[in-house]
Structures are given as structure tokens and as C-alpha cells.
Amino acid sequence: MNIVPVSKRGYRKYSKEVLLDYLKKFYKINKRTPMSSDFDRKLLPGRKFYNKNFGNLNAARHMAGVPVVIQFGYGKYKQVKI
Numbered sequence: 001m002n003i004v005p006v007s008k009r010g011y012r013k014y015s016k017e018v019l020l021d022y023l024k025k026f027y028k029i030n031k032r033t034p035m036s037s038d039f040d041r042k043l044l045p046g047r048k049f050y051n052k053n054f055g056n057l058n059a060a061r062h063m064a065g066v067p068v069v070i071q072f073g074y075g076k077y078k079q080v081k082i
Helices: 016-030 036-040 047-054 057-064
Strands: 068-073 076-080
Touching: 016 047, 016 057, 036 047, 047 057, 057 068
Parallel strands: none
Antiparallel strands: 068 076
């Protein structure tokens, strides 16, 4: 399975650089923007780390240089490179 390995033992602190690196690696491996479900499935560090350090996931995606996800209807999303 193409996932970014994340430690599952106990609480961890991540630097901003490490969090951005996880997003970049995920995008490079999977050829798509990481979605909320990927965080829920523990393929990446928890969303709370990104929200705490960047304000929201799209801000972190933008800083990592991966396409930002924009919702344009119920259950419809589009990836936009900014």
C-alpha cells in the first residue's frame, strides 16, 4: 500500500518542516492531494497537528506545494494548484 509511514506509538510532536514533508511525500507517492480521510486512516499525522501549525489543511497543502482542495458542491471536490 502506498502510504507515508507514521509512528503509532504514543503522542508525538512534529515540526512544521516534518509535517510539510509528509504532505509532499504523500503527494509524490500517491499522485493526489491528501484528503481528510487519509488523515483519519492514519496514513499521515493527525489533522490536529496541521491545524495547530498552519491554521487548516489547505494552508498546509499550499505551503507544501501540493494542490489545494476546494469544495464546490455536496461531496464534490476539485484539486487546484495555487
